[in-house]
Amino acid sequence: MIKNYIKTAWRSLWKHKSFAFINIVGMAVAFGAVILLALTAFYELSFDGFHQNKNHIYQVYREEHISTGTENSSSLPIPLTPALKADFPDIVHVSRFGDNGGSVIRYKGKDYNYSIRTVDQDFLKMFTFPVISGNSSEPLKAQNDLVLSANTAKSIFGKEEAVGKVVELNTGSEWKPFTITAVAANTPQNSSLNFDALARFEQFPGYNQDKDNWDVSNHVVYLQLPESVDEVHFEQRLKLFVHKYYGGNIKQLKIDGAQPDNEGEYMRMRLIPLTQIHFNKISGEASGINRFYPILLLLISVFILFIATVNFINLSLGRAFTRAKEIGVRKVMGARLGQILMQFCCESLMICIFSLAVGVLLVVWLMPAYKQIFRQPLSLAVLDWGKVICYFVTGFVSIVLLSGAYPAWLMASYKTAQSVKGKISMGRNNKLRNSLMIVQFVLSCLLIICTTIAWQQLNFLRSKPLGFNKNQVISIPIGNNIDREKALYLMRNQLANSPNVLSVTGTDMNMGKGRDNSASTSIMGLVYNGKTLKSHWRRIDYDYVKTLGLTLTSGREFSKAYGTDTTAIVINQTMAQQLGAKNPVGISLPVDGKQLRVIGVIKDFNFQPLQKKIEPLTMLIQPQWQLSYIFVRVKPDDMPASMAAITKIWKQINPKAEAAASFLDENVDRQYKKEERLSKIFVSGALLTIIISCMGLFAIAVLVITQRTKELGIRKVLGASIPTIVGLISKDFVTLILISSVIASPIAWLVMNNWLQDFAYRITISWWVFVFAAATAVFIAIVTVSFQSVKAALANPVKSLRSE
Incomplete structure (x- = not known):
């Protein structure tokens, strides 16, 4: 029986090759896109799901209710x-x-740059990073113990056994021996x-001076909680802990005019579940993607x-007129509804399997380009294949049933006599179609x-003046x-006589995101005139203002001519507003037991991504704060040549340098890769939906014109022109698309307006965007339908009026 169904289905598809081809191509493109997009989504949703204790591990963060709102910070003190x-x-x-800021491991006179993290002994007991060799019970028992990842061990020791080897670790100021356990x-x-x-963790920079x-x-x-303790209950228990150790901070918050939360708390300790860290912007370690x-x-x-399934159903419904006699004959011969459903489902199943x-095959072919365009590692090995397979099987079965069973049931519901004569009413079909x-077009217009x-928005972010x-x-x-x-000193000397170099400076923080993928910030508070002030702090060097082209509004920048500038600070306008002084130059601020004097105020500039408003910034020259970057300002003439020359000099000064230099405009663009990826996703999704919708629209137009052949012939005989006939056929489709655009516009406004709230600086959604979307959809539809409309209008009316 099944064999006969398959044979009949194959003959039917072969007889109607054009419709079968449109369905297979449309569904194949849809399946390929769905596989790529769904695998990417499941990969992002799988973050941190491999830990055995994932449901009981949390990250701790501090929540403060300050006078201007709520402030969250994942950065915590050492004694906590x-x-x-x-x-x-x-x-x-x-x-x-803790992040050791990157470090150098030395073995047999050779240096290796690696990311060294400092942790407590519980770390490997809490998280599922299994020890594959060495001491698995207490690998970090002694303070000079070191645990390597498998890749690091292989890179340093090759095929040699790493456990037991002694290496040297550069902890910032000296080399210390460490044993690999x-x-x-x-x-x-x-x-x-x-x-x-x-x-x-005792190796964390500044541990000894800040441990209390x-x-x-x-x-x-x-931290990992017992199975019997939930997150909400433990947060309530932490209230007494906060009052015990942060009493002074809470008192200061009250003095500053802070408003408590609905439970009367000014400061709290909160928990972020491990599986939510990847999507949480509070977490300092996660990418914080939305x-x-x-x-x-x-x-x-x-x-x-x-949309592909709708095309499938529409084509099946459209063929009801041509297949009505077939269904009628089957019913006369005794076919039951179940058998008709089975026949159509077989056809649908065959198309879906081919698709x-x-x-x-499309996925395999496009995977390398997809990874590169969307910057996705897309590791299939880390996916939870149970969920993935369930998702795809459910979708596949649903498509087969919807596209096969529903049209079959609808056609089988017609009266047998009408079906045999081919006189069926298409009203229901047309309404559903x-x-x-x-x-379909609501989704297309939406995208x-x-x-x-x-x-x-992305273009706005890239073109907005940043103030530097x-x-x-x-x-x-x-x-x-x-x-x-020493590195900054040598670069200054080497570049002093270079005609293309305008200035050289140093800093502890980059602007934007460089090729070393490092991004950091430093926020410290101080009490001035009885009020707590918080500011971003940045260690800079001489000529910083000149190199970045910043504008001084009052005072001066740092200069070697003044020997006391190591106890001076330069602030931005927002910080000056916090101080509440008309001219803050000369004011001294208490910081770590020292008085730092304001010598200059610079005009506000966007030193953070444009998702954030400009915040208070304080800059200082402190030799004990390590530099991390050298900035070189060059002339605008032939900048690629300047980059090559500067890179060559840097390699001579530091032959072991790994991370490459970059222009700050490249760094700024890297900050918006997430938005760029979103834009590419939207573009890809919109193009695919439009292409698949047009394929369905083309096929429906063919069916409509076939059903109206005699009507069009009569109109031509009565004198209808070609534009009139084309307009007549296109009118119904244009009306449907205009209705779709009206429905899609408010939905799109709500979605994108909510998305734009993530940016402190954002565009205003213009009315023309919705008109443009509607016009684009109408234009595409007219072009698609016109091919068949013009062909029908040019057809010989004698053929269309020929008797059956």
Whole structure:
């Protein structure tokens, strides 16, 4: 029986090759797009899901209710973790996680640059980073113990056994011996926590001087709760802990006019579940991407698949007129509804199987380009294939049933006598077909609008003046294998006589995101006139203002002519407003027991991404604060040649330098890769939905014209012109698309207006965007339908009026 169904289905598809081809191509493109987009979404949603204790691990962060709102920080003080262990003995595990700022491991006279993370002993007990060789029970028992990742061990020792070897670690000012006690498995690609090597937290920079200091926050903390303790309950228990150790801070918040939360608390400790860290902007270790993006990918994949399925259903409904006699004859011969349904489902299944096979081939072919365009690692090994397979199987079965069973049931519901004579009413079919076409073009218009707005915002971010010179400044990461102050000194000397170099300076923080992928900030508070002030702090060097082209509004910048400038600061206008003085030059601010005098005020500039408003900034020259970058301002003439010459000199000064130099405009653009990726997703989704919709529209136009052949012949005989006939056929489709654009516009406005709220600086959504989307959809539809409309209008009316 099944064999006969398959044979009949094959004959039917072969007889109607054009419709079968349109369906297979449309569904194949849809399947290919859905597989790529869904795999990307599942990859993003899989972050940190591989840890065995994932449901009981949390990151701790501090929430403060200041006078201007709520402020969150994941950066915590060093003594907090020991205090947590002492006050809450029921905590299963707790560990600090510090960034050593990158470090150099030396073995047999050879240097290796790696990311060294400092942690407590509980770290490897809490997280699932299995030890594959060495001491698995207490790998960080001693303070000079070191755990390497498998890749790091292989890079340094090759095929030699790493465990037991002694290496030297550059901790900033001196070389210290460390014993490798274990090798851990490499961190998966879908891990928010990454490391090349692990050392005890006692090796964290500044540990000894700050181990009892609650006012300096510089690392993140993770804890594992017992299964019987939930997140909400533990946060309530933390209230007493906060009052015990942050009493002075709470008192100062009250003095500053802070408003408590609905439970009367001015400061709280909160928890972020481990599986939410990848999507949380508070977390210092995570990329903080919006959960909206993977959900968006899944939605677009559903949109594309839905549109392809609608095409499939519309074509099947459109063929009801031509297949009515076939269904009628089958019913006369005794075919039951179930048998008709089975026949149509077989046809649908065959088309879907062919489409899926072609779609998988497309995925294999496009995967390398897709990874490059969307900057996605897309590691298939880390996916939860149970969920992935369930998603695809559910979608595949739903398509087969919808596209096969529903048209069959609808056609089988006609009276047998009408079906045999071919005299069936298409009213129901047309209403359903039109409804599905409206949904199709609502999605298409929605994506066209979203694409346009996302492109406008991205273009706005790239073109907005930032208040500093980003086009002629080269940023050079210094690294850890050279004395940083010496590196700046040597670069100044080497470039002093270069005709293309205008100025050279140094800083501890980059502008934008450089090729070393490093991004950091430093925020410290101080009390001035009884009020707490918070500011971003930046260690700079002489000629910083000149190199970045900043504008002084009062006072002066740092100068070697003044020997006291190491106790001076330069602030921005926003910081000056916080101080409340008309001219803050000359004011002294208390910082770490010292008085730092304001010598200059610079005009506000965007030193952070445009998602954030300009915040207070304080700049100073402090030799104990290490430099991380050298900035070189060059003339605008032949900047590629200047880059090559400066890079050559830097290699001579620091032959072991790894990270490459870059222009600041490149760094600024890297800050918006997420938005660029979103824009590309919108564009790709919009193009695919439009292409698939047009394929369906073309096929429906063919069916409509076939059904109206005699009507068109009569109109031509009565004198109708070609434009009249084309307009007559196109009118119905244009009306449906205009209705679709009206429905899509408010939905798109709500979605994109909500997305724009992530940016402190953003465009205003213009009315013309919605008109443009509607006009684009109408134009595409007219072009698609016109091919068949003109062909029908030019046809010989004698043929169309010939008797059956």
